[in-house]
Amino acid sequence: MSGLSRYGGWALITGASSGLGREFARQIAAEGVNCVLVGLGQDALNALANELGEKHGVTCRPLEVDLASDDAVSDLAERLADLPIRILVNCAGVAHGGAFETRNPDKLKQLVQLNCLAPLLLTRALLPQMLERQAGAVIIVSSLQAFISCPNEAAYCASKAFLMHFGESLWGELKNTPIDCLTVCPAGMKTDFFKAEGFSQADCDRMWRFSSSPEDIAKLALRDLGRKTISAPLMTRFSAFLARILPRRWAIAIVTRVTRGLVDHKQL
Numbered sequence: 620m621s622g623l624s625r626y627g628g629w630a631l632i633t634g635a636s637s638g639l640g641r642e643f644a645r646q647i648a649a650e651g652v653n654c655v656l657v658g659l660g661q662d663a664l665n666a667l668a669n670e671l672g673e674k675h676g677v678t679c680r681p682l683e684v685d686l687a688s689d690d691a692v693s694d695l696a697e698r699l700a701d702l703p704i705r706i707l708v709n710c711a712g713v714a715h716g717g718a719f720e721t722r723n724p725d726k727l728k729q730l731v732q733l734n735c736l737a738p739l740l741l742t743r744a745l746l747p748q749m750l751e752r753q754a755g756a757v758i759i760v761s762s763l764q765a766f767i768s769c770p771n772e773a774a775y776c777a778s779k780a781f782l783m784h785f786g787e788s789l790w791g792e793l794k795n796t797p798i799d800c801l802t803v804c805p806a807g808m809k810t811d812f813f814k815a816e817g818f819s820q821a822d823c824d825r826m827w828r829f830s831s832s833p834e835d836i837a838k839l840a841l842r843d844l845g846r847k848t849i850s851a852p853l854m855t856r857f858s859a860f861l862a863r864i865l866p867r868r869w870a871i872a873i874v875t876r877v878t879r880g881l882v883d884h885k886q887l
């Protein structure tokens with residue numbers, strides 16, 4: 620059997636209310652897979668559930684869950700105990716850019732809970748049933764910034780490096796099982812991500828000069844699933860290669876130069 624229906628069961632996508640998560644949901648539903656749509660905005664999730672039901676005839680459960688809150692994942696797993704989740708897409712994520720000493724400690728904690736802890740615990744909750752059924756896929760959305768450390772994005776870069784090591788290690792654990800594991804590393808995408816961080820439209824436009832669309836990143840990832848450890852566009856692969864061959868301090872100096880003047884993070 621080809622396509623995503625080979626896994627059987629449902630998909631669960633976090634961050635499905637916008638950007639890359641929404642695109643994953645659209646492309647997974649287009650293959651006839653029922654979806655649990657997890658995010659913060661109930662209206663956006665409901666609208667997507669209706670859209671996918673009408674277009675593809677799939678059933679969707681839109682669930683507003685704050686994955687940065689304590690016990691969110693265990694509560695979610697309990698609510699979904701009746702569903703055979705076979706595809707998990709860990710996509711929800713936030714950044715909290717700016718000079719580290721000025722960052723809000725509560726927001727830093729939320730960033731780690733959402734970006735690191737939620738994917739870890741959600742995967743831990745759902746993997747046993749995939750292994751039991753001998754079918755499943757785990758997708759983990761990391762970033763180019765897993766490879767390249769970026770001043771003023773310390774917590775975000777650290778969280779994405781965490782995800783990349785988690786995803787690659789898990790791939791190694793699962794490679795002799797029928798469960799596929801893939802880490803996705805986009806470079807830059809035209810989504811609401813930067814606006815949510817407080818960047819102006821002009822800054823977004825400058826950053827998006829070399830960006831990919833979330834449609835293309837999701838398409839590439841679903842094609843690479845079961846074939847590769849990491850799914851990344853050319854821009855990420857080239858930058859990661861440079862970061863590997865250059866002395867670390869040079870790589871950081873280049874990133875500092877590229878991002879200088881883009882935004883005065885201290886005003887965020």
Ligand SMILES: NC(=O)c1ccc[n+]([C@@H]2O[C@H](COP(=O)([O-])OP(=O)(O)OC[C@H]3O[C@@H](n4cnc5c(N)ncnc54)[C@H](OP(=O)(O)O)[C@@H]3O)[C@@H](O)[C@H]2O)c1
Pocket residue numbers: 633634635636637638639640657658659660663684685686687688710711712713733760761762763804805806807808809810811812813815833
């Ligand atoms: N955009 C880029 O250039 C880029 C590059 C590399 C990697 N990434 C990664 O790609 C992933 C998706 O980002 P995106 O670009 O699609 O940005 P986005 O449009 O802002 O999507 C982020 C998603 O996460 C959800 N979310 C935020 N806080 C949450 C919480 N506490 N609980 C549950 N859901 C929450 C958002 O829900 P609401 O919309 O309802 O708030 C939204 O659905 C992130 O992990 C990001 O780090 C993005």
